[in-house]
Amino acid sequence: MTPDATTPGAPPPAPDARHAAARRVRVVLLVLRWLLTLALTLAGLLLVTFVIGRKVPIDPVLAVVGDRASASAYAAARAQLGLDRPLALQFLLYARDVLHGNLGMSLLTSNPVIDDIRRVFPATLELATLSTLIGVLVGVPLGVVAAARHNRWIDHVARFVGLIGNSVPVFWLGMMGLLLFYAKLHWVSGPGRIDPLFDGMVDARTGSLLIDSLIAREWEVFFNALSHIALPAAILGYYSVAYLSRMTRSFMLDQLNHEYITTARAKGVPERRVIWVHAFGNIAVPLLTVIALSYSYLLEGSVLTEIVFAWPGIGSYLTGALLNADMNAVLGSTLVIGATFIALNLLTDALYRVLDPRVR
């Protein structure tokens, strides 16, 4: 780590330096351990998708040669697909392909799966990001206020929101939203990402229609896209609000029971400052990790939401592939969603360790 400290002939390092060196070693070990966990988990995911791929009731060879092929043609096709090799070797080859970004061809679109996903994933990210934003802007203050006014009406509202958020099927809530806000009240635009009229009017730079249209200063496009994304983002964001307000509330309740809060109140700190500076400052780190976690849940939760709103993201792509037995596309989407989910989860864990001095 510190070459001069260990070079023979150099004066013996001061205790401080030795201490720092030991700490650096520990940090490096932690990072290595974290990377190992990440690699192991991703390998586990790969193994699962590999097993699913082998378990499909449809014989992939028959799909290539047809069911009237001769035995020799069948064997040749089987060998060409690599299915005659030992399973372990097949898995390694599969892992190599995936690591090279080769997820196979989609039967449905006859494009490489990776290209399809690259095309649809930004729409999902845009939806999940906006939903998380709603969740943070509404859920966190709601949780803080609920904890500050424990067992008062606002607290009951927060608990009700959290409870329903745990119990309501997202696809149904989406349909009810469409029924009310689109069909009856005409507050928002219907399914889809944008009206066909505006489709392709702005250059795709970031993949987010909202940001792209802002950059291009196409206000009509921007507001049209906004009216399309508002409802699905609100529905998905509701789950984020439910989760974040519940977690924030319980973190805050925990903090408010501490003695330093009593001390602060006793010495006359205004209540607002006690809540928002003293207590809230101490939950910032766990809150940040919870927000990251909620983002990964939303990525997953977007699958069912996207179907209801015909949102052209990875969820729609995945389910379209599911219903058409397009296994390459199914497994590719599962891998991409899964890898993002895992990476976010573990990043959250790392973030917690880096930011919280007690864990560090």
Added chain:
Amino acid sequence: MRRPAASTPPADPSANPPRRCRDWLLSDAPASRVQAALGYAYRRWTRFASNPLSMFGLAILVLLVIAAALGPLFAPHDPLQQVLPDRLLPPGSPSHWLGTDQLGRDILSRLIYGSRLTLSIAVLVVVVVVPIGLLIGTTAGFFGGWVDVFLMRITDVALAFPKIVLALAFAAALGPGVINAVIAISITAWPAYARLARAETLRYVHADFIHAARLQGASRMRLLLRYIVPLCASSVIVRATLDMAGIVLTVAGLGFLGLGAQPPSPEWGFMVASGRNVLLDAWWVATVPGIAILLVSLAFNLLGDGLRDVFDPRHGD
């Protein structure tokens, strides 16, 4: 009732006036182990019953169980019978209280029959998942060392997987159907139980009574099955009840995508999906089954919260 020991007084003292029965249950000096156990259960029950929300959840679930068990007696119509002239009747129609769907099938009857599917899938998942989680978790916690490291590594890996997406992929690979839905959900549901069981095991494994039992010559198997596993039971039950809420939603989600029970069976999620095409003209076809899903999931959440307050006061607030 779900907890007969708690809700109904034992046969012997029930002959006495209710006041004395209660005194007997709450006695400070129980004369037998049975009395002590019943008294304990009774105290828990009163604590549970004092929360109206938990009781509301319990009531819905009791109704659900009755509907599933005695469905044919209650259902006004055959859930599969198509009466095309009676298509899309709104709720409140005579003899069709909750209306009919596109094929003229009575929605209330379909809901009642569908409760069997929802309930049996949720129960099956728990029956499959809990023993697996208990086995892995208690083994890891009890034996420690490399067994612990190995089992928990696997659990952590599985815990980090996205549940819904993997369940979808499994259901797609296995083909649609009830049993396959159970398998798909189970595969992603067990790690949480393994973690929980391990944590509980670690709380007890160095306790004095375990050492005492070991010194008396109890085998490892006996320690695990007779001492550790029963101690994990309460938190696992709480967890399973809360999990049921999520399982009901996942089952409905799979059904919504057509990966659960196959038509024409009245699976609630699939009923919502079939109402999508007529959402604007006949809102009830999708709305009513959705409310049923919401109520059942809510009931499991409320019941689970109530049980947690009773069994595990540490988490209550």
